[in-house]
Amino acid sequence: MSFENxxxxxxxxxxxxxxxxxxxxxxxxxxxxxxxxxxxxxxYKAQLLTHLQALEQASGxxxxxxxxxxxxxxxxxxxxxxxxxxxxxxTAVATVPGGAANVQDIYPLAPLQEGILFHYLMAQIGxxxxxxxxxxxxxxxxxxxxxxxxQQVIDRHDILRTGxxxxxxxxxxxxxxxxxxxxxxxxxxxAGIAAVASWLEDEFDPRRIRIDxxxxxLLACHVVEDAQNNRWLLHILAHHIAIDxxxxxxxxxxxxxxxxxxAGELPQAVPFRNFVAQxxxxxxxxxxxxxxxxxxGDINEPTAPFGLLDVQxxxxxxxxxSQLLPAELAASIRNATRTLGISAASLMHLAWAMxxxxxxxxxxxxxxxxxxxxxxGGAQADxxxxxxxxxLPIRLSINETGAETGLxxxxxxxxxxxxxxxAPLALAQRCSGVVSPxxxxxxxxxxxxxxxxxxxxxxxxxxELTDDMEVLSGHERTNYPLTFSVDxxxxxxxxxxxxxxxxxxxxxxxxxxxxxxxxLAALNNAPHTALNQLDVLPQAERHTLLTDWxxxxxxxxxxxxxxxxxxxxxxxxxxxxxVVSGDTVWTYAxxxxxxxxxxxxxxxxxxxxxxxxxxxxxxxxDLVLAELAILKAGGVYLPLDAVLPGERQASxxxxx
Numbered sequence: 001m002s003f004e005n006x007x008x009x010x011x012x013x014x015x016x017x018x019x020x021x022x023x024x025x026x027x028x029x030x031x032x033x034x035x036x037x038x039x040x041x042x043x044y045k046a047q048l049l050t051h052l053q054a055l056e057q058a059s060g061x062x063x064x065x066x067x068x069x070x071x072x073x074x075x076x077x078x079x080x081x082x083x084x085x086x087x088x089x090x091t092a093v094a095t096v097p098g099g100a101a102n103v104q105d106i107y108p109l110a111p112l113q114e115g116i117l118f119h120y121l122m123a124q125i126g127x128x129x130x131x132x133x134x135x136x137x138x139x140x141x142x143x144x145x146x147x148x149x150x151q152q153v154i155d156r157h158d159i160l161r162t163g164x165x166x167x168x169x170x171x172x173x174x175x176x177x178x179x180x181x182x183x184x185x186x187x188x189x190x191a192g193i194a195a196v197a198s199w200l201e202d203e204f205d206p207r208r209i210r211i212d213x214x215x216x217x218l219l220a221c222h223v224v225e226d227a228q229n230n231r232w233l234l235h236i237l238a239h240h241i242a243i244d245x246x247x248x249x250x251x252x253x254x255x256x257x258x259x260x261x262x263a264g265e266l267p268q269a270v271p272f273r274n275f276v277a278q279x280x281x282x283x284x285x286x287x288x289x290x291x292x293x294x295x296x297g298d299i300n301e302p303t304a305p306f307g308l309l310d311v312q313x314x315x316x317x318x319x320x321x322s323q324l325l326p327a328e329l330a331a332s333i334r335n336a337t338r339t340l341g342i343s344a345a346s347l348m349h350l351a352w353a354m355x356x357x358x359x360x361x362x363x364x365x366x367x368x369x370x371x372x373x374x375x376x377g378g379a380q381a382d383x384x385x386x387x388x389x390x391x392l393p394i395r396l397s398i399n400e401t402g403a404e405t406g407l408x409x410x411x412x413x414x415x416x417x418x419x420x421x422x423a424p425l426a427l428a429q430r431c432s433g434v435v436s437p438x439x440x441x442x443x444x445x446x447x448x449x450x451x452x453x454x455x456x457x458x459x460x461x462x463x464e465l466t467d468d469m470e471v472l473s474g475h476e477r478t479n480y481p482l483t484f485s486v487d488x489x490x491x492x493x494x495x496x497x498x499x500x501x502x503x504x505x506x507x508x509x510x511x512x513x514x515x516x517x518x519x520l521a522a523l524n525n526a527p528h529t530a531l532n533q534l535d536v537l538p539q540a541e542r543h544t545l546l547t548d549w550x551x552x553x554x555x556x557x558x559x560x561x562x563x564x565x566x567x568x569x570x571x572x573x574x575x576x577x578x579v580v581s582g583d584t585v586w587t588y589a590x591x592x593x594x595x596x597x598x599x600x601x602x603x604x605x606x607x608x609x610x611x612x613x614x615x616x617x618x619x620x621x622d623l624v625l626a627e628l629a630i631l632k633a634g635g636v637y638l639p640l641d642a643v644l645p646g647e648r649q650a651s652x653x654x655x656x
Contacts (some may be wrong), residue, residue: 003047006040010065013037017065019052054178055101074100081277082173083108091168092175095214098175104158104176108280111424112390116241117164119479120213122312128479129240131248134197136470137232143223146234146469149258151182153251154217157385159242159272160251163216176273180216187224196226197472200235211237218242219515247385264325272385279422288423291416292431295395296366296440300433301645303441306503308481309643311439318481318498320325321505323513325493332520333493340404340523344493345447346411348486350396350531351515352445353410357398358536359511367433369394369414371421372448376405390421393428393441403519403534404527431481435645441481450487450494486511500505512537563631567592581621590623598629609634612656616640616649 010017013032015183018025024045041048048065056062074089084092084106109117116129150331154160161180166172193199204222211220218239226233232542236247257266301311325333349369356365369393389633394417396410434440481500486493497508515536522529537545555567575591586594613635617623623639630637638656639651 001656002042003051003262006044007051007065009037009040015065017041017048017052017098018055018062019049019056022049024048024052050179051101053541054098054642068574070384074103074106079106081273081280082171083544084173092165092173095165096161096177096216098177098179101209102176102178104161105271105273106173106175107276108186109164109172109174110276110279110390111422113174113241114172115391115425117166117213119165119312120210120241123210126207127210127239128206130209130211131238131240131243132201132204132206133236133238133248134201134472135234135236136197136226136472137234138230138468140225142468145259146255147182147184147221147223149255150251152222152258152263154182154219154256156254156266156269157272158269159247159385160217160219162218162242162272164241165214177215177216182217183215184218184221184223187222189224191227194228196224196228197233199235200224201558204235204237206237211239213239213241243385244389246389250385266511269385283420283422283425288420289426289431292393292423292428295413296428296432297454298395298433299364299366299395299440301362301648302434302439303360303362303443303484304643305356305443306499308442308500308503309439310500311442311480312318312358313415317500319501319505320496320498321509322494322496323506325495325513325516329513329517329520330492331422331526332517334491335375336520336523340407342411344405344488345412346414347407347516347519348447349394349414349445350407350410351519352484352511354398354519354531354534354536355508356443357509357532363399363532364395364397366393366395366441368425368444369417370393370444370448371418390423391425391444392417392420392423393432395424398531400530401568402528403531404520406525406531407519436646438643438645442480443484444480446483446485448485450489482508484508507538507541510541511536514538563628566628578585579621579624584621586625591628594625595628595632598625599632601631602633602635607633607635611635612638614638614640614653614656615644618642633646 012026015026015028015032015037019444026041026042052065074093075449076089078086079089089106092106093103094349096102099340119129120127124543135146137146158176161177162174163177164172164174174374187200189199191194200222211218218241220237222235224235225231243251254266254507257263265430333344333347337347356367357363368493371392394413396406396413398406401409414644429436429440430439483498485496485498487496495509495512498513499507499508515534518534518536522534560568570592572590575587577585578588578591581585599643604615607630611634613633615623615626615630615637617639627637627639638652640652
């Protein structure tokens with residue numbers, strides 16, 4: 001019998017259960033109680049105590065289970081941060097185990113939570129915002145000790161007992177549960193599995209699995225013994241909609257304090273609702289809109305580094321690389337920013353803009369910057385657990401402006417942006433001239449403070465050792481195809497690139513390294529050097545572009561045109577594969593036949609020698625076919641990129 005079935009049985013038999021001085025008092029009609037029911041009451045005694053305490057706290061009066069009474073109900077006048085109808089409230093409450101008595105609060109989502117929920121609902125498989133962490137322990141008892149401490153941290157903080165509700169209501173809300181049990185699954189695996197850690201990470205890979213955001217807490221734990229390595233492994237999935245980088249650090253910090261028996265020394269928990277209230281009641285929507293219209297109103301094309309534009313990814317194609325800046329370069333950054341009276345973050349933003357300008361072919365670049373979100377979050381905002389960061393667009397110009405002036409301009413724009421750190425990203429994007437669904441930007445920059453041992457290697461910086469608990473791995477992902485993080489280590493800096501294949505993340509780190517070196521050299525020696533004259537191209541890549549890729553000398557009969565050379569190859573190897581695209585494979589003979597048919601169609605449509613024929617096709621076998629057919633018809637093909645704005649495509653057509 002489940003606990004819910006037990007409550008139903010008490011009502012059915014009119015058995016009354018209430019609290020008296022903290023103890024259970026049971027009154028049953030003659031013949032209603034039997035040995036089986038008595039055993040169930042004993043089994044669920046602790047849960048009955050907790051349930052009755054929650055009911056009394058919610059209703060403000062003594063409660064008797066099994067006694068006819070008006071059910072406790074949350075009404076619209078009880079909600080202070082969100083306006084919902086009674087029907088909507090009842091819908092939200094219905095998602096909570098224990099009903100209204102187990103609901104502590106209902107309030108709206110913070111700005112970035114809204115964006116994360118959008119991507120969660122868009123994804124069909126996997127979840128880019130589900131963060132895996134793998135911990136190692138020497139004994140099972142040590143795992144149980146840590147999980148017990150983790151449950152106590154959940155009991156302390158409202159955001160860790162929160163589930164999201166969006167179906168059947170006018171706006172998404174988060175519902176705080178009074179009690180939420182950490183879900184833990186103890187696994188038994190085949191003894192033949194040697195790499196247990198790899199198996200565990202693969203089994204619960206966020207690229208394939210999801211957790212229900214309506215549940216609380218938004219954590220999932222799986223434990224397994226790794227006998228070959230004499231350890232126990234704990235795999236934790238934490239959802240980014242409730243847990244950001246700072247929250248994760250505070251969560252582990254509090255769990256450690258609790259494990260040391262010092263729970264009483266922890267400061268009082270600060271409700272996440274305070275942060276939401278501050279974000280909602282701060283700068284008005286009109287002020288946000290006016291600022292972003294001035295900043296972005298004339299931007300009508302996206303900034304797409306390396307041509308990456310898909311911002312609906314699930315993280316499966318993302319790979320990562322890190323690079324620790326040389327101590328000399330890090331020291332130069334500290335000295336320059338101290339001399340100019342600006343932050344290192346401002347310099348990092350300008351250097352990243354220099355990289356984007358080169359790899360996107362734009363002088364005005366827009367990218368997302370991750371804002372801490374706690375600057376105006378109210379008192380003790382640094383101790384609030386929950387998703388407090390926000391992502392907003394920043395625009396910087398890499399033009400004839402001098403390096404020093406450009407750096408001060410970047411610092412000024414960042415300072416202005418901080419006033420709007422709680423603005424919704426959707427609002428900011430609407431203020432630009434980029435027409436939806438084309439994204440305004442497709443890359444993020446995250447500059448964050450992460451003090452660590454400066455003697456550690458980049459690999460060691462991603463793992464920590466806390467007493468006898470070992471952090472084996474942990475990953476953060478977003479839906480963006482390019483995320484660049486700069487960890488301020490106190491003196492040094494760690495660069496980390498997460499980028500979609502086939503772009504090499506180590507290559508992106510080297511771009512940023514060279515941009516920083518070039519910018520620092522200009523600031524120290526020639527501060528008036530134009531930003532667009534500063535070099536960001538690594539030496540190895542320069543050699544590839546100018547030497548390796550230009551070594552294209554090839555002997556061929558120059559008296560023959562491309563079409564004639566192609567047809568000679570058709571005659572020599574008609575059955576060889578000419579085009580492979582997905583499941584499509586065409587031989588040279590097949591491609592030639594198809595191209596001839598299409599060429600005759602084009603000629604019949606009026607295509608004359610030298611005439612331009614526009615093509616708007618994705619990369620495919622059909623694109624190759626169309627290009628060849630146009631050449632066979634004597635025309636010239638003009639490829640149009642379908643992701644470009646309509647105005648840009650129209651301009652290219654007019655220009656041709």
